[in-house]
Amino acid sequence: MAELAALLDDLAAEGRVVDRLLLDLPESGWAAPTPAPGWTVAHQIAHLAWTDHQALLAVTDPPGFAAQMAELLAADPLGFVDTGARDWARTPPVPLRARWRQGRHDLAEALRALPPGARVAWYGPPMSAASMATARIMETWAHGYDLADTLGVVPEPTGNLRHIAHLGVRTRDFAFHLHGLDAPAEEFAVELTGPDGQPWRWGPPGAAQRVTGPALDFCLLVTQRRHRADLAVTADGPDADRWLDVAQVFAGPPGAGRAPGRGAGGAA
Structure with a gap:
């Protein structure tokens, strides 16, 4: 449990890093294209919010998550993640940011409340709470890097x-x-x-x-x-x-990656 608590602290820290990138961004800036083709700043935050929401569902309502996963995989097995980002990106910036903030807080609390040894269903193999927290750190950092590239910021690397x-x-x-x-x-x-x-x-x-x-x-x-x-x-x-x-750390089909010279590639 001490390991999970530390991971959740690091996850919260990565969320704050991304939040700071958005502090002075005008509403028009949320429509700026990012290195992931077809994804704006809004899509990046919407993806993080949507994925946190899915993870929260998996933790708090396993049967509901299983039913929804079956529907998503049957309808669009390769594109449902992009669809989730696109749908949630239609939310205006202020409520979208609030939705992401609340969702990441709720997910952290749900993971904290899981009993030791619990496994959480996911789109790949089931995960422990610690593995889920680690995966969320990875995604938050990676999509935060996309935002930093978009805004011309060089993130400071940390022990995370x-x-x-x-x-x-x-x-x-x-x-x-x-x-x-x-x-x-x-x-x-x-x-x-x-x-x-x-x-x-x-x-x-x-x-x-x-x-x-x-x-x-x-x-x-x-x-x-x-x-x-x-x-x-x-x-x-x-x-x-x-x-x-x-090499590919994220789930899903093989990503296109980025072209040399920080070119565009798969969103992940």
């Missing part, structure tokens, strides 16, 4: 990147399978440098397949916010090299 990097490592096999590839049998060594200069490590230190680089760059890669060519993430070994081409 470790959560995103951990998800990136844990979803290695998922990314291979999404692209119709067999996941390598052996573990990789992942050695990243955190924002404070300290090393972050996963996997056996002597592994033949290694990925190294700044934690920020690795997180931008696995969330597909930057093209690999624009990042200082390196791979030793053919399997590790292939992973960096397909």
Whole structure:
């Protein structure tokens, strides 16, 4: 429970970072295009709000979530997330922002109230409360980065990147399978440098397949916010090299990613 409480604190911190980006944004600015094709600032916030709402439903009403999930997957298995963002983005900026604020608060409280060991159904495998909180940190950070790019802001990297990097490592096999590839049998060594200069490590230190680089760059890669060519993430070994081409931490079909030079790509 101490781990969950810390994760929820970090999730709240990421939400405040995004909130600050919107503080002085005029209503017309919510229509500004972001790096995700077809998505405005409003779509980005609407997506976060919609996903928080879905997660809250999964936590508080599992049968209701299961029924809704079946309907969404039957109607539009590949596009229902974009549809949710588009529908919610029709809400004017002030109430949309309030809706997102309330939703993220309600989700945090619902996750906090779950009994130890509880699993939450989701669009992929069921999640623990800690995993759900970590996934929300990742999405809040990634979509916040889209907003920062749109507004010409360079976000300050924090230790919260470790959560995103951990998800990136844990979803290695998922990314291979999404692209119709067999996941390598052996573990990789992942050695990243955190924002404070300290090393972050996963996997056996002597592994033949290694990925190294700044934690920020690795997180931008696995969330597909930057093209690999624009990042200082390196791979030793053919399997590790292939992973960096397909890495994807978010659920759903393979993302298009971003073109080199911070070009547009999938929204995630």
